[in-house]
Structures are given as structure tokens and as C-alpha cells.
Amino acid sequence: MISPAPDLQELTRLRALAEHSHAVITQYQDAGGAYPASPTFSAYKGYAWLRDGSFTAEGISRYGDVASAGRFHDWVDGVLRRRRGQVDDLRAALARGEVPSNEAMLPTRFTFDGEDGSDPWWDFQTDGYGMWLWSVVTHAARHGLDLARWREGIDVAVDYLVAFWDRPCYDWWEEHVEHRHVSTLGAIHGGLVAVGTCSSLRSAPWSAAALKVAADIRSLVTAEGIVDGHLVKWLGSSAVDGSLPACIVPFGLVSPDDSLAAMTRAAVAKDLDFDGGVHRFTADVFYGGGQWILLSALLGWNLAAAGDTAGALKHLRWIADQVDEHGDLPEQVPHHLLHPGSRNEWVARWGPVASPLLWSHGMYLILADELGFTIADYLESKDA
Template structure:
């Protein structure tokens, strides 16, 4: 199997940047996928935070900044809602799932009008990590985004340990290790930038997350899909890089990466989890990039390049990257059901392109002076 040259890999990075900025909404939101029926018209904090990181690494401070401006506005408009939620907690009440902040927003910052699996806290931690990382990389002040930062932090302080839907919008009854890792990473990143009271709370919550995961989120020597589960999930490497819940030099990090590779990696493409039936349970571009990112950080450059090459092979003739590919379906009998429900797999998926930019930058394929 022939490999892509550095020039070809760099050209895919240029295309990835172009896809993202061409589809960015005028208000700054990154649509999850511009044409896919279930995603069209919506932006997720989770997808957008990683997409913004890829754009920031590419060197496009304008596009990334517009996304962070949009999130700051969206969260600032929900200051009163968060205050009401905090007041309910102070009275000993547990707000209903329907009262919580959503995981996705319309481009104008409104809540969606159609039903969704909305209560997900990971994106709020991811955005804190993303905006702080972007500002630090480019020497920018966080002041323009401070309102949103404080809303996100206050929200997470109150609800970090509440069960919610995971990255894949499933199992609202569980506490998911990848969600806890994202919250940890966001709070650790932002803590130095907060006022004294919030900084103290952020560090306290981060320590509680680490203790909880150590006590209940490890199985057979590796991180588990949710607290008490024996299984792994393709999102778990994020608990190592970039969120740092587990340091790379900890044996738990190596065991987790090895378990994900053993159970979910086929020829460089990574599945979400073994029971995945969504579109038959294919291999996800963004998860291949996430594992490759971790391998690069561990010093396994060859392994990371293997994932970058696999991603490049999944690009359509025009360079667009899909959400997942069907080469090694875990549950092929379920694929047609999803096609009938929502159409063909989301393509292009901006998160896939953002993650390609991250891994390509990690491997020195692109320069941050492109934009």
C-alpha cells in the first residue's frame, strides 16, 4: 500500500482548513456537518472546541477567535439560567435534565427546537481547555471571553459529578470517564485565569475528579468507558492527551492507549466502542487522529504517522473527510437502518478535519504560519 507524501498530507491540511472556514457561520459557529440531516443547522461545543484547536494550530487566529467569540456570547446569554440552576441546588433541589444547558445550539445561539440528547457536560470543559490553549499559543488575552469562561466554570462546579449523556449522546444514567476527563482538563487549564474563589473551587473539583476516576474508573489496569464499566471507549485517550487527567508517564496512560488500540483499532482506524451500532459501527476519522495524537505525544512517531496515513486514505476525491467509514463494521446489519433514518454518513464532518489538522501539526506536517 503506497503512502501519501508530505506534500499530499500538507495539501489535505490546506483543504481541511478551507472546508472549516468555508462552512463557518457568519456569527462564528462551526456547523457539525453542513449537509447531514441530523446535524445541519447546529453547532456543538464538543466538535467546535476541537475544530477550533485545529484551526488555531494551523495559524488562523481570526477563525478560531470568531468561534470563541460566538461561544462567549452563547454562554453569556445563559448567565441567568445558570444562576437559577445554582440557586436550585443551594435549596437542595436537583434540576431536571430538561432544565440543564444544551450540548448543541443553533447558529444564532438558541436552543434547538427538536428533541435531542442534550444534557452533556463534556463540551463545557472542552471549550475552557480550547479557549485557554488558543490564547496561550498566540499570546492573546482571555478578557474578551471571560464572561463565557465564568459561566462555564460555575456550571461545571455544580454539575460535574452528575450522570449525563456521553460524547456519543448515549447512557444518560452513567458517569463517563471521558466526560470527567474533559471537565478536568478544562478546569485545570482555566484555573490560573480565574478569580481566587473560582480558582480554589476549580482545583478542588479537579482533585475530586481525579480521585473519583482512580477509585471507580479503572478496570483491568486501564481507564473504563464509565465508572464501574469493564469496557474501553475510543474517546478515552483524550483523558491523557490533551486533558491530562492521567499523565503520559503514568502506567495507566500506556495501559489505556494499549487497550483502545487492542480492542478498537483496525489498520489505523478506530471504532467508538465494541457495541456501537450507529451506521453499523464504523471507524471514526476523529478517533484515529486522537489515538495518533497520543502516540505522537508518547514518542511513537511511526504509530502516529500510521494513523495520519489511514486518515488521508479515507478522504474523498475532493479531499472531504467523513465522520466514519464502513470498512470494518462491527454490526453491519444495522447500517441500512441509519441510512434510511438520516441518509448517508455525515460528510464533510468539520470535527474530522479539525482533528486531522491537530495530528498533522503534531507531526510537523503543517506550519502555524499558513493563514
Template structure:
């Protein structure tokens, strides 16, 4: 059983050691050009960087106090987006651009498209990056001028295509409009509003109204508009994106629904129908839920998730993408191992989210 009390000095030292290890894993694998690889040794992720993974990872690194590493990531995104200026302008001028013509969700380390097929049309990463770069700049007293041209590309892209169905965080269901995707876009547009002349708050209010009307069921947020299911990514709509006000009835009911349907002993599943590697528990989602609990004042719950994460460190000292202690669909695990090999480890996003939760609980070093 995971302890619910505050850590003693020996346990605290171990938790801080994992924060140091997480920072080291992330920065050791950061590409010289600034990209954070999703998972440096995993067959399907190797050689690619996602805006979603990287933006959360950069937030963890920024909170840890490493201004240089996080800044290099934002420089990389800025450069990749600046090279997409003409593409975004052409998309905005087109009557009905195809999904294949849209900006990608993942980039090679030089900012190019990948050469192999992927479920690429996902808009959440662009909102996530806006939120992440503003949070980093605000935290460390930096000017956004350094990244303004890339910011302008992301803003124009999101304002034009925020309401278009696309793949979700898990690269599934391109036919739906996903609440977590809308939350990330909302959070990014609200964060960047003071730094752009584009009327992004008008779009943000349309997102909020749409989710209020079609993205709730029985008082909680749903996986996509018109659904009744929950998803492990939904707490992000509360903290950090604030599509739903922390402390509100919808926030409380959403967190309770995620705990009820997806949380087992501190580890959080993506969704109940998840068959990817058998549907295990994801480190990053445990950290996301813990982050929300900490922000809501539930430090007992937050410590529970931090301890669960620390218990998942493998023999190499790394945090994987997911663990298989409580598989939802165990019969499907072998097909993914045959297809892609063992579960991704280390996953930099897992390490980045651990840094965020550790910082929320006040146990990370601030000087790097």
C-alpha cells in the same frame, strides 16, 4: 499495508495539501457569527454547532495559525454562554433541576436551543471549551479578558454539576458518569485555574480521585464509572486533558487497550457495541489516538494514523464522520441510512482533528 516510515517529499506534499484542504473546509463552512457547523449537509446535524466538536475544531484551526477563525468561534461561544447567565444561576439555586432544564450540548448558529428533540444534557463540551480557549490564548499571546464573562458561566456550571450523570460523547447512556466526560471537565478546570478565583482545582482533584477509585479496570481507564469496557474517546483523558499523566502505567495500559479492542489498520471504532451506521471507524478517533502516540514519542504509530486518515478522503475531497471498511455490526447500517441518509460528510471535527495530528507531526503551515 500502510507505510511506517517517514513520508517522502511527494507523500509529504499530499499530506500538507490535505491540511490546507481541511482548513479551507472548516473556514468555508464557518457561520458568519462564528459557529462551526458539525456537518453542513447532514440531515440530523445541519444547522447546529456542538461545543465538543467546535472546541476541537478550533484547536486545529488555532494550531494551523488562523487566529481570526478560532477567535470568532470563541467569541460565538462566549456570547452564547453569556446569554445563559440567568439560566445557570437558576439551576444552581434549584434543589433538583431536571435534565431537560440543563444547558444544551448543541446550539443553533444564533446560540439558541434547537427546536427538535435531542440527547442534550452533556457537560463535556463546557470543559472542552475552557481547555480550548485557554490553549488558543496561550498559543497566540492573547488575553482571556475578551471571553471572561462566558468563562465564568462555564466554570460556575461545571463546578455545580460536574458529578451529575449525563449523556456521553456519543449521546448515549445518560444514567452513567462517563470517564471521558470527567476528563474533559478536569482538563478545562485545570486549564482555567490561573484565570479564575473559583476553587476549581479542588473540584479537579475530586474528579481525579473518583476516576482513580471507580474509573479503571485491569489498569486501564473505562468507558464509565464501574464499567470494564474501553471507549475510543478515552485517550483524550491522557492527551490533551491529562487526567491521567502521559507516560504513566494507566496511560500506557489505556492506549494499549484501545489499540487492542478498537483499532483496525489505523482506523478506530467508538466502542465494541456501536451500531450507529453499523459501527464504522471514526476519522477523529484515529487522529486522537495518533495524537497520543505522537505525544508519547511513538512517531511510527502516529504516522500510521495520519496516513490512514488521508486514505479516507472521499471523491469530494472531504473527510466523513466514519467509514465502513470494517463494520462491527453491519446489519444495523441500513436502518441509519434510511433514517438520516448517508454518513455525515464533511464532518468539520474530522478535519479539525487531522490538523491537530498533522501539527503534532510538524507538517502543517503556520502562516495563514
């Protein structure tokens, strides 16, 4: 039982935002299946990230729109199949004892036709490949779909991660390429466990290797990624990051009822949660270091999984309060800036904060579904 429970008016508002979130995501989904990060923001326009898209697809899948999520997974599968030769070349170089450059690695974002971007970016990030493996397996299991449809792309992603999982790379926020980030390792773990334990993929030639890498990640994080009883931002750090709860739910590096999970949730809440809105990290200067919609949903998701439905609902309500005049959710809001003096610099560089951000809407759908506010309405509307 959620306490305090929403009254009819609030329930209507929360469900209306779920409906609008689905409409925003599907309205802007490219004909080829990609989910754009944001349709208007200057630095994101025309690009799709595996990280953003994998969570967005999970929200859409939970909402019951099997076709839209399937088109996204079709798009990723096609992008990865076309990268088969690149991954084989990278693995061959590694086998020869060479260290491929960051520029030679797979990118973190793609144009809608699956190509590299034409402008410079902080591209070498491995988390999205693990996230996509988790997302596609979860979607298929939820809706009884045959993973053979995406098998070639899955093979490419697994081969890439098994070879390069322990290499330092940029984090979720496209910073600090010199470190091994715990949230990145958690995402890879989640993806490799998802495929490695999937009954329809057990005969894959990489199955044992995927599970071994997942075990190696757990050992590495246990040895170097815990300080004062909680997970940390990167190996050797003592700071926390708003992305760390993903190592618990959904990526399963830590069980939700483990003391490490409880301490991590508490550390993130203590350092980064202000009245329901969650910051990325304490040193964040991007647009002044505001509160991120998707991170509030992520912490709420974790609270719900740990049985704290009241805490989860607090985050859902906070998110619903952040909609703009169009009902859209932005990337972040400026109500509680950590470094307000830096905000104008980013506005001058890239314009207003990204809105709508499809990842924000996708995470709202996930948390709303976790609390029981979405899928029945969508299915009823389809049957009407």
C-alpha cells in the same frame, strides 16, 4: 525522526489535506463564528456543538488561523453570557436541595444564533463546557491573547461545571444518560485545570473551587474508573471507549508516560483499532459501527505525545486515505463494520454518513501539526 519518513510525494499529499481541511472548516464557519458539525447531514445541519467546535478550533488555532478560532470563541462566549441567568437559577435550585431536570440543564448543541434546537435531542452533556475552557485557554496561550475577551463566558462555564460536574449525563456519543462517563469527567478536568492554573485567571472567585473539583475528579476516576490497569468507558464498567485517550492528551487526567496511560492506549488499540482506523466502542451499531476519523487522530495524537511517532504517522496516513472524491473527510467509514446489519437502518433514517464532518478535519489538523506538517505552510502562504 519519523520512521518510515514520508517521501516528497506523500508529504505533499499530507500537507494538501491540511490545507483543504482548513479551507473546509473556514468555508462553512457561520458568519457569527459557530462551526457547524456538518453542513449537509440531516441531523447535524444548522447546529453547532461545543465538543466538535472546541477540537475544530484547536486544529484551526494550531494551523495558525487566529481569527477563525477567535470568532468561534467569541460565539461561545456570547452564547454562555446569555445563559448566565439560567446557570444562576440552576445553582440556586441545587443550593435549595432540589435536583433540576435534565431538560432544565444547558444543551449540548446550539443553533448558529445560540438558541436551543427546536427538535428533540439527547441534550444534557457536560463535556463540551470543559472542552471549551481547555480550548479557549490553549488558544489564548498559544497566540498571546488576552482572556479578558472571553472572561464572562468562562465564568459561566466554570460555575456550571463546579456545580454539576458529578451528575450523570449523556456521553460523547449522546448515549447512557444514567452513567458518569470517564471521558466526560476527563474533559471537565482538562477545562478546570486549564482555567485554574492560568496566571491571568488566578484572581477569579472560582479558582480554588475549579482546582478542587479537578482533584475530586482524579480521585473519583482512580477509585472507580480503572479496571485491569486501564481507564474504562464509565464508572463501574469494564469496557473501553475510543474517546478515552483524550483523558491523557489533551485533558491531562493521566500523564502520557504513566503506566495507566500506556495500558489505556493499549486497551483502546486492542479492542477498537483496526489497521489505523478506530471504532467508538464494541457495541456500536450507529451506521454499522464503522471507524471514526477523529478517533484515529485522537489515538495518533496520544501516540505522538508518548513518543511513538511511527504509530502516530500510521494513523495520519490512514486518515489521508479516507478522503472522498472532493477531498473531504467523513464522520466514519464502512470498511470494517462491527455490526454491519444495522447500517441500512441508519441510512434509511438519516441518509448517508455525514461528510464533510468539520471535527474530522479539525482533528486531522491537530495530528498533522503534532507531526509537523501544517503551520509553516499556512504562515508562508499568508506572507506570500
